[in-house]
Ligand SMILES: Nc1nc(=O)c2c([nH]1)NC[C@@H]1CN(c3ccc(C(=O)N[C@@H](CCC(=O)O)C(=O)O)cc3)CN21
Ligand SMILES: CC(C)C(=O)C(=O)O
C-alpha cells in the first residue's frame with residue numbers, strides 16, 4: 001500500500017502556516033523534528049550563517065529558523081584564506097556566541113577540518129564539545145559515503161547531523177572550488193553520497209555547487225530536506241554566507257550569491273563621516289558632552 005504523508009491525506013486540514021519554520025507562531029527553539037515536519041508539508045526554508053551573537057540576534061529577530069555557525073568563519077570572520085586552518089576551539093567559541101545571541105533558531109555548528117576525519121570516535125569527541133560547551137542543537141560535517149560511519153555514531157549518540165556533499169570546501173587542496181556532479185559518473189557518485197548520508201541518519205543535507213537538475217533529482221529522491229547553495233531552486237532550503245548576502249565580504253564572492261544589501265559601503269561611509277567629524281572638530285558637539 002502506498003503511504004500518504006500527512007499533507008496528502010484527504011482529511012488533513014489545509015496548512016494555515018501557523019507551524020511554518022519561517023513566519024510561524026511558535027517562539028520556542030526549533031528542533032530537527034520541526035525540520036522533518038517542514039519537508040512533510042513541502043515547505044521551503046531559509047538558513048544563514050552567523051559567527052557572533054550580535055549578528056545572530058538580528059537574524060533570530062528576523063525569523064531565520066536555522067543558523068549555521070559555518071567554518072566559513074575562517075575566511076569571512078577570522079581573516080584566514082580558506083576554511084582549512086579553522087580549529088575546534090575557534091568553532092566552539094563562535095558557536096557559543098551564536099547560541100547566546102538567539103532564542104528561536106536551531107543552531108548548527110560546523111565541525112572544522114581535522115576534527116572528524118580520523119574516525120567516528122574523534123567525530124563524537126569533537127561534536128560533543130560543540131553540544132556541551134557551545135550548546136548547539138546539531139552539527140554539520142562534510143562528506144557523503146566517506147563520512148557515513150561518523151554520521152552513524154553521532155546520530156546513535158543523540159547528536160543530530162546535517163551532512164554536506166557536492167563541493168566540500170575543506171577538501172579545497174584536493175578538489176579546488178569546482179562544480180561537482182557534472183557528467184554521468186560524478187552524478188552517480190553524488191546520488192550515492194546523498195543516499196549514504198540519509199541512511200546513516202542525517203536530518204538534512206547541504207548540496208553545494210551542483211547542477212540544478214541533479215539537485216532537484218536528489219531532493220525528490222530523499223525524505224530528508226536538501227539545503228542548496230549554488231544548487232538551483234528545487235532544494236527544500238537555501239543557505240547563504242551572511243557576509244556575502246549583505247555585501248560585507250571583501251573581494252570576489254561566488255556567482256550563486258544574491259546580494260541583498262551593501263553593508264560594506266554603509267559601514268565604510270559611516271566610518272569616513274565619523275573621521276571627518278573628528279578631524280574637522282564637529283564631533284563631539286555639546287549634546288555629546290558631559291559637564
Ligand atoms: N565568502 C564565502 N562564501 C561562500 O559561499 C563560502 C565561503 N566563503 N567559504 C567556504 C565555502 C567555499 N565556497 C565556495 C568557494 C568558491 C567558489 C567558487 O569560486 N565558485 C566559482 C564557480 C566555480 C565553477 O564554476 O566551477 C564561482 O565563480 O562561483 C564557490 C563556493 C562556499 N563557501
Ligand atoms: C557554505 C556553508 C554550507 C558552510 O559550510 C559554511 O558556511 O561553512
Ligand SMILES: [Mg+2]
Nearest residue numbers: 070071072110
Ligand atoms: Mg562549512
